[in-house]
Amino acid sequence: MTSVGNNYRTAPNPQELEISVFGPGFGECVVVHFGNGEWGIVDSCLDPDSKRPAALDYLESLGVDVEKSVRIVVASHWHDDHVDGISLVFKAAKSAIFVCTEAVQTADFNEILSAWTGTRFLSGGSGVDELHSIMVELKKRSSNTDFPPPVRASVNKLVWERKTPPNVIVKALSPSDAAVLAATARLKYLSPKNSKLRRRVPSVSPNDASVVLALQVGEHRVLLGADLEVTKDAGFGWIAVVNGFDKQQPKHQGFKIPHHGSPTAYHEEVWNQMLVVEPWAVTTPFVFGGTRLPSQADSHRILRHTSKAYLTAPPQPVKFRDPNRTVEKTVNEATLAAHFVPGRYGQVRIRKSVDAPVNALWGVELFGNALTMSDYVRDAHYSTK
Amino acid sequence: MVTHFIEMSASNRIPEAEGLEVGIIGSFNPAIFHPEWFLRQKLIGEDDAKEAKVNVVGSEVSDIQICGIKLVCINDRFSLGTENVSLAPRMQDLLLQIFTLLPHVPISACGINPHAHYVINNLQYWHKIGHTLAPKELVWDDIKQLEKPGMLSLSITAMRQGEFPGQINVRVEPSHRFQPGLFVQSNYHFPLPREADHSGATELLLKFVKSEWNQACTMPRIVADKIFEKIKPDND
Amino acid sequence: MTDLSQISTFDIRPRWLQELGDGFKRRPDTKQLFAGSYDGGNLLTREFADDEDFDLEATLKAANIVTAAEWVPQNITAAAENFITQFQRKPTRVPRVRRVNTLPQARYILLKKYEGFVTSRKQESFTARLYENTDSYPVLEAEFDLEELSETDRALVVEGAPLVWTIGYRYEGDTRKRESVIYLRRLPPWKDKEIEHAKQEADELVRDIRWK
Numbered sequence: 001m002t003s004v005g006n007n008y009r010t011a012p013n014p015q016e017l018e019i020s021v022f023g024p025g026f027g028e029c030v031v032v033h034f035g036n037g038e039w040g041i042v043d044s045c046l047d048p049d050s051k052r053p054a055a056l057d058y059l060e061s062l063g064v065d066v067e068k069s070v071r072i073v074v075a076s077h078w079h080d081d082h083v084d085g086i087s088l089v090f091k092a093a094k095s096a097i098f099v100c101t102e103a104v105q106t107a108d109f110n111e112i113l114s115a116w117t118g119t120r121f122l123s124g125g126s127g128v129d130e131l132h133s134i135m136v137e138l139k140k141r142s143s144n145t146d147f148p149p150p151v152r153a154s155v156n157k158l159v160w161e162r163k164t165p166p167n168v169i170v171k172a173l174s175p176s177d178a179a180v181l182a183a184t185a186r187l188k189y190l191s192p193k194n195s196k197l198r199r200r201v202p203s204v205s206p207n208d209a210s211v212v213l214a215l216q217v218g219e220h221r222v223l224l225g226a227d228l229e230v231t232k233d234a235g236f237g238w239i240a241v242v243n244g245f246d247k248q249q250p251k252h253q254g255f256k257i258p259h260h261g262s263p264t265a266y267h268e269e270v271w272n273q274m275l276v277v278e279p280w281a282v283t284t285p286f287v288f289g290g291t292r293l294p295s296q297a298d299s300h301r302i303l304r305h306t307s308k309a310y311l312t313a314p315p316q317p318v319k320f321r322d323p324n325r326t327v328e329k330t331v332n333e334a335t336l337a338a339h340f341v342p343g344r345y346g347q348v349r350i351r352k353s354v355d356a357p358v359n360a361l362w363g364v365e366l367f368g369n370a371l372t373m374s375d376y377v378r379d380a381h382y383s384t385k
Numbered sequence: 386m387v388t389h390f391i392e393m394s395a396s397n398r399i400p401e402a403e404g405l406e407v408g409i410i411g412s413f414n415p416a417i418f419h420p421e422w423f424l425r426q427k428l429i430g431e432d433d434a435k436e437a438k439v440n441v442v443g444s445e446v447s448d449i450q451i452c453g454i455k456l457v458c459i460n461d462r463f464s465l466g467t468e469n470v471s472l473a474p475r476m477q478d479l480l481l482q483i484f485t486l487l488p489h490v491p492i493s494a495c496g497i498n499p500h501a502h503y504v505i506n507n508l509q510y511w512h513k514i515g516h517t518l519a520p521k522e523l524v525w526d527d528i529k530q531l532e533k534p535g536m537l538s539l540s541i542t543a544m545r546q547g548e549f550p551g552q553i554n555v556r557v558e559p560s561h562r563f564q565p566g567l568f569v570q571s572n573y574h575f576p577l578p579r580e581a582d583h584s585g586a587t588e589l590l591l592k593f594v595k596s597e598w599n600q601a602c603t604m605p606r607i608v609a610d611k612i613f614e615k616i617k618p619d620n621d
Numbered sequence: 622m623t624d625l626s627q628i629s630t631f632d633i634r635p636r637w638l639q640e641l642g643d644g645f646k647r648r649p650d651t652k653q654l655f656a657g658s659y660d661g662g663n664l665l666t667r668e669f670a671d672d673e674d675f676d677l678e679a680t681l682k683a684a685n686i687v688t689a690a691e692w693v694p695q696n697i698t699a700a701a702e703n704f705i706t707q708f709q710r711k712p713t714r715v716p717r718v719r720r721v722n723t724l725p726q727a728r729y730i731l732l733k734k735y736e737g738f739v740t741s742r743k744q745e746s747f748t749a750r751l752y753e754n755t756d757s758y759p760v761l762e763a764e765f766d767l768e769e770l771s772e773t774d775r776a777l778v779v780e781g782a783p784l785v786w787t788i789g790y791r792y793e794g795d796t797r798k799r800e801s802v803i804y805l806r807r808l809p810p811w812k813d814k815e816i817e818h819a820k821q822e823a824d825e826l827v828r829d830i831r832w833k
Contacts, residue, residue, distance in 0.1 A: 197811075
């Protein structure tokens with residue numbers, strides 16, 4: 001992945017807070033520097049060039065000792081279509097706490113895990129390969145008290161904190177108890193007992209059980225929105241998060257926009273009540289079939305809230321090509337559409353000194369195919385449905 | 386992450402013909418294997434059943450063709466075969482379905498045996514491959530009774546460790562279908578443990594077929610690719 | 622045994638013997654017709670009833686061994702006459718088999734194979750994620766018209782359903798046809814015992830994990 005200028009491999013200084021967002025892949029990845037050389041990784045995707053987890057590639061390029069310096073690894077979704085490579089990340093981060101949704105505790109979830117054993121010989125695995133690998137690693141670590149125990153995240157749970165300055169608090173704002181119950185109820189239908197069909201485990205929608213994280217480093221706060229969506233029920237999704245948010249506490253200066261900026265994850269009150277005026281906002285794109293997220297309309301909506309909005313890459317598929325002319329011709333003839341996924345890829349890196357005032361600007365760098373949302377909206381080349 | 390794919394050749398060379406045969410040694414009742422049985426068990430549809438060909442179905446031998454796949458069963462040997470390698474996944478599914486329905490059939494061994502023919506347009510290169518795989522200078526050229534010795538066939542056997550230990554046997558010959566050409570056949574042999582009872586043996590067979598199928602089916606391509614990689618034509 | 626070299630030269634390939642079943646075997650109670658080529662090519666044998674009116678060409682083609690055979694006039698030598706008398710058959714001509722093409726009539730050249738699964742199904746189409754090999758990344762995502770599938774296959778198109786897509790050339794004799802086939806896999810369904818065993822494995826896996 002190309003970088004802008006020579007700064008790509010420059011690590012943040014110990015007093016610098018960093019949020020880097022990578023994507024798209026089969027998933028996205030957020031890498032956080034909490035200051036003092038301590039890092040956190042939220043979700044995972046692969047770098048299309050190296051085919052390794054983007055987080056590992058990035059941290060190694062900065063000279064970071066992943067084994068010792070990564071403190072938390074979070075899987076905000078349970079479904080591995082959004083956490084490609086996270087098991088490799090966790091295996092490398094031997095000092096890290098693993099965090100995932102509370103929904104994994106149930107017997108129904110174990111049934112889904114068991115589906116892996118029946119379909120592991122199929123291409124594409126069973127859909128829970130990553131989580132299975134994480135469980136195997138957790139089991140290995142469980143007999144050694146040197147490893148910190150994993151955390152199941154649910155609303156208002158403190159996931160990690162550092163009491164030495166700059167102080168760090170990482171708190172989960174979701175899933176709500178109701179969301180956990182609903183998610184586990186849906187999982188029942190995916191159990192092999194119900195369908196008997198040997199297939200890859202399908203995705204669960206909506207993403208009620210996603211883990212939204214509120215990061216606080218010193219006086220600076222950032223909201224990582226995972227893929228949480230908005231539902232009609234106030235006990236779920238963003239409505240529950242906003243309702244549960246302490247309006248007395250300071251608002252967040254930055255926002256990892258959930259679900260690729262789609263309208264299903266947009267809740268105006270998140271912007272009004274949980275974010276400062278003109279926060280920075282980053283999202284990764286999504287391309288699937290005829291769907292391109294964020295759409296132009298989505299982008300306009302986001303730009304109404306902040307001009308400091310960025311995309312890690314435009315939602316543009318990469319056309320299918322093959323060195324064999326017959327194959328390329330046949331694929332194009334036999335399909336309604338064919339493209340490579342993920343498509344274009346990039347990184348948005350945002351840094352700020354922990355000692356800087358809350359209203360000071362953050363430094364933004366764009367790497368690879370990353371661009372500002374304004375450029376995306378303006379440039380017809382990227383126009384989407 | 387994703388696992389268990391057929392490793393398609395990285396080489397530019399594609400076989401001119403490929404086939405696949407799976408053989409299982411055991412104790413069978415050939416009379417079962419009639420297209421009607423497959424239809425009744427919902428392993429094939431009505432159309433497939435209509436198009437099926439029956440050469441013979443009897444207590445001693447059955448020889449039928451369903452879904453483009455030849456099934457031959459005599460008392461102690463069951464085999465599926467095809468010269469259309471695109472049917473390999475269908476064959477795998479049929480095998481899994483048949484032995485899921487017949488869990489108590491005594492089975493002692495299984496072999497996955499693909500083969501591939503490659504055209505080699507350059508006669509000198511063809512000779513070079515033969516000379517490199519089976520050098521004549523040291524022994525064969527020195528036996529005066531042998532005039533112009535040439536490689537007729539080369540077989541290699543190797544062990545296979547892991548969950549399904551056994552052998553991999555590879556045979557390389559001049560192709561009898563394409564001249565000059567190269568023929569590669571492999572045999573992924575899995576002898577089932579003697580101590581396994583009948584249903585245990587079938588379960589093991591199913592696991593073997595699921596786990597090793599893709600790797601076994603691509604052995605000829607892997608071997609041929611290595612030959613073409615290591616032995617280059619002289620004008621390269 | 623009669624010296625057949627008086628009639629023809631021949632070279633019997635072991636593989637063809639196998640395909641012929643008994644191979645080159647003379648049984649006194651049957652009549653065998655020998656076909657030979659005169660240029661040192663290949664000999665095939667077939668058993669025919671004495672009065673059978675057969676079509677040699679069709680028979681040999683059906684045996685998938687040669688694709689051309691023809692009758693040619695033949696000046697029958699004395700040795701051949703003796704032979705024919707011995708077998709009490711009096712053909713007025715001897716066939717010459719020409720090995721024109723020993724390829725089986727059908728073959729297939731596989732150009733590309735994708736394995737993957739269905740990612741979504743719509744009213745008239747479905748999408749699938751497809752992998753060429755272990756290292757495939759990015760991977761191919763394609764949308765297909767459901768009409769391309771048979772009715773039976775359409776019923777199998779559900780999210781997560783495994784499938785294989787092959788692209789290649791099919792040969793029927795000298796005719797080559799480009800072929801693209803989507804195969805929805807028919808795997809045996811989960812059995813109760815298997816589910817139970819898999820669940821035990823999963824329970825065993827998570828049992829010792831101490832969550833905070």
